[in-house]
Amino acid sequence: MPRSIAGIVLAAGKGTRMKSERAKVLHEVFFRPMVHHVLEAAIGASVDRCAVIVGHQREAVCAALAGFNVTPVVQEEQLGTGHAVLCAEQACAGADLVLILCGDTPLIRAETLQAMLDTHCRQQATLTLMTTVVEEPFGYGRILADAQGMVQAIVEEKDATGEQRAIREINAGIYLADRNFLFTALRQVGTDNSQGEVYLTDIVAIANRQGARVEKWCHPQAIDVLGVNSRVELAQAHATLQQRHNRTLMLTGVTFEAPATTLVGPDCPIGGDTVLHGGVRIEGGTVIGRACRIEANCVLRGCRLGDGVTVGANSVLHGGDFSAGTIVPPLTARSAD
Structure with missing residues (x-):
């Protein structure tokens, strides 16, 4: 029996490293705001409905979403990614699964999300997270795994030890979770970390403590899942989408x-x-x-x-x-x- 999927796109942040007055997700990549690319990938992966978390410049972001059948959800205070997802609990009511995406990852493909979804269902997982391996992992959450390669937890850069910072497998910030588990777990997450925020990443350790099945889907092409945090990365994302489209036309x-x-x-x-x-x-x-x-x-x-x-x-x-x-x-x- 097909399972219904609700999507949550995190788009409330300001994006200070962009050095811009404009909300980060509204910066254009290959002719359209970057959040549009994320929504189109989610729709292409059979997500039934999407909630978009808005905060900074919410009116402008909502205006940019006018062409999509989405539910804007306001995060009044920026209290972390876990808190942002909790804000969308009502918007996800009735769904079996929740797919969580970042609004600043315009290179994510529908087929990548579909492959992750297929793995989650095939493995009968409670939680699946997307990972990738990069040469320079600075700034990203590291994947902590046991000897069998099973994910135990995610540690953020600012909370990691020197040994953990040497890990090159990172959290891509894309999650697929059973809805009931997700929101129950998020209500257990505290703010005992360097940022004083509700970390979405803490649900991995909670799932393991509960004995729930946690899977990872490691994407071999890191560029597809990395976020845009600067004008340099904005240009790189644009060039990648340009290259993809030009290749399609050449074929x-x-x-x-x-x-x-x-x-x-x-x-x-x-x-x-x-x-x-x-x-x-x-x-x-x-x-x-x-x-x-x-x-x-x-x-x-x-x-x-x-x-x-x-x-x-x-x-x-x-x-x-x-x-x-x-x-x-x-x-x-x-x-x-």
Whole structure:
């Protein structure tokens, strides 16, 4: 019998390392706020409904969620990740499982979450957490495991000993738990730690004390699950999503002469045998037919190109329809307004 899944996306933090007045989850990664990517991954993994924990700039965050069928839940005080999840207890009523995600992990994939869900159900686990292995684990919670590799607890960076800080397997911040266990355990978590907060990570030790089955799902590609905490990581996330999308287009028959410098929006279909030169930016729902040629450093926004259209180098086109075979001279600047 299929089990119902409620999602909780943690999106209440300010993100001070971003050096920005804007809430962290609203920073755009590959054409949309990073929290949108997280929600789309959850939806793709068959999550039935989602609660989004909001706090800092809650009005702006809620406005950005308007296109999604989610329940905003306000965390009035920032008392830790465990407290944030507790705030969503009512929103998760009736679900069998709860999937907890961070709103600043835009590279997470639906298929990754689905694999974790399948493992949880197959192993009949009470709690499954996602982990990964990194070269530089500074700042992340470390996974404490026994000789058999079973997870015993998670220790946060500020609470870890020197020996524990040498551990390279980290907590990815993604959890799947039986709902009844989750909220019962969170009510037992105290604040006896360096931050004086309710740590979500403490539920691992609680599950072990209760004899519940705790599983880990170790994702081999660390980049997919790491959070965005700075402008540097924001750029890295954008480049990764750009690379993924460009690869998808290349596999459908589109030629990229310089993929690293070519940006194509996810809402812009391109026909096979089209060639994109370097420095091209295509966005705003632009539609490009087959066997077109977009020369270097062009910007196309909201355009429709028929088959066999050539756009000369350094052209900027905002809107407009271009019939099959049209040749747009280099250095053309055109707006449909």
